[in-house]
Amino acid sequence: AQKITQTQPGMFVQEKEAVTLDCTYDTSDQSYGLFWYKQPSSGEMIFLIYQGSYDEQNATEGRYSLNFQKARKSANLVISASQLGDSAMYFCAMREGGSLVNTGTASKLTFGTGTRLQVTL
Amino acid sequence: EAQVTQNPRYLITVTGKKLTVTCSQNMNHEYMSWYRQDPGLGLRQIYYSMNVEVTDKGDVPEGYKVSRKEKRNFPLILESPSPNQTSLYFCASSLSAGGLGYEQYFGPGTRLTVT
Numbered sequence: 425a426q427k428i429t430q431t432q433p434g435m436f437v438q439e440k441e442a443v444t445l446d447c448t449y450d451t452s453d454q455s456y457g458l459f460w461y462k463q464p465s466s467g468e469m470i471f472l473i474y475q476g477s478y479d480e481q482n483a484t485e486g487r488y489s490l491n492f493q494k495a496r497k498s499a500n501l502v503i504s505a506s507q508l509g510d511s512a513m514y515f516c517a518m519r520e521g522g523s524l525v526n527t528g529t530a531s532k533l534t535f536g537t538g539t540r541l542q543v544t545l
Numbered sequence: 546e547a548q549v550t551q552n553p554r555y556l557i558t559v560t561g562k563k564l565t566v567t568c569s570q571n572m573n574h575e576y577m578s579w580y581r582q583d584p585g586l587g588l589r590q591i592y593y594s595m596n597v598e599v600t601d602k603g604d605v606p607e608g609y610k611v612s613r614k615e616k617r618n619f620p621l622i623l624e625s626p627s628p629n630q631t632s633l634y635f636c637a638s639s640l641s642a643g644g645l646g647y648e649q650y651f652g653p654g655t656r657l658t659v660t
Contacts, residue, residue: 428587459648469588469635469651515587532578532603533637533649535587 427451428516430536437506437543444491445501445539447516453477456520458499459533460490463513472514475499506543513538547572549652551636557658558626566621566655568636576639577619578603578649579611581632588635594619626659633657 429448437443449458460472475483475490483490491500503510517533549570558564570577578593580603590603594613608630610622619638623630636652 461651467633467654467656469637469654471648471650474648517588532590532593533580533588535580535589537585537587 426536427534428518428536430516430539432539433537434540434542437503437541439508439543439545440505442502442504443506443541445503445514445516445541447499447501447536449497449499449516449518451497451518451520453520456518458490458492459517459519460488460499460501461515461517462510463515463538464509465512469515473501503541508543508545511541511543513540547650549636549638549650551634551652551655553655554653555656557660559660560627561625564623564626564657566623566634566636566657568619568621568652569617570619570636570638570650571617572638572640572650573616574638574650575616575641576647576649577613578637578639579609579619579621580635580637581605581630582635582654583632591621591634623657626657628659631657631659 427450456477458475462470473483473485473488473490475492482492487504489502515538516536552567575596579591580588582588589605591609592611594600597616600611613619634655637649639647639649
């Protein structure tokens with residue numbers, strides 16, 4: 425089973441509208457972290473937002489918020505007031521708590537396949 | 546400026562010709578990792594290092610080697626590149642191997658084409 429699933433290969437949103445990018449995850453660990461990264465056409469990976477499995481409140485960073493529903497194992501990214509510069513590939517990623525013995529494996533980020541967002545006028 | 550640098554940024558080579566992609570970070574991070582990105586597959590981990598002289602395999606290590614002789618450097622070596630190693634490669638670093646919330650900082654990427 426995929427550990428991170430992003431079911432939307434592509435999304436369109438009009439400028440100034442809000443958009444939700446879906447991400448579901450699969451883990452048996454109680455302790456894990458969820459990340460969203462943005463990859464513009466220039467190729468670099470830009471960290472957007474982080475949510476820990478024990479965080480009770482949804483993470484927010486400026487126009488980005490993470491809709492964390494633990495029971496459903498979903499961690500959707502919400503971008504409010506979309507801008508043309510938001511057009512990019514977006515990746516959801518997870519770091520599992522793993523074993524205290526093998527923290528190297530626990531540090532691995534497992535990525536989804538990404539969602540390409542296009543913001544239109 | 547805190548950053549992860551990779552060189553070269555673009556490389557076209559032929560099958561079997563050994564190459565090295567360098568990675569360096571200036572943040573005194575313990576943890577470093579290499580990923581490859583392929584269309585429809587996201588990023589997959591190749592190798593990682595928890596500290597100097599400590600390296601281990603990720604999900605797709607075949608055909609790659611790494612070394613970590615200094616804390617700041619983590620080169621990726623392709624001893625005999627093949628066309629299926631054509632990909633976009635990212636080096637990343639993180640403050641520590643422990644701590645779920647430690648963000649991984651990514652280098653700018655190296656686009657490799659093997660003909």
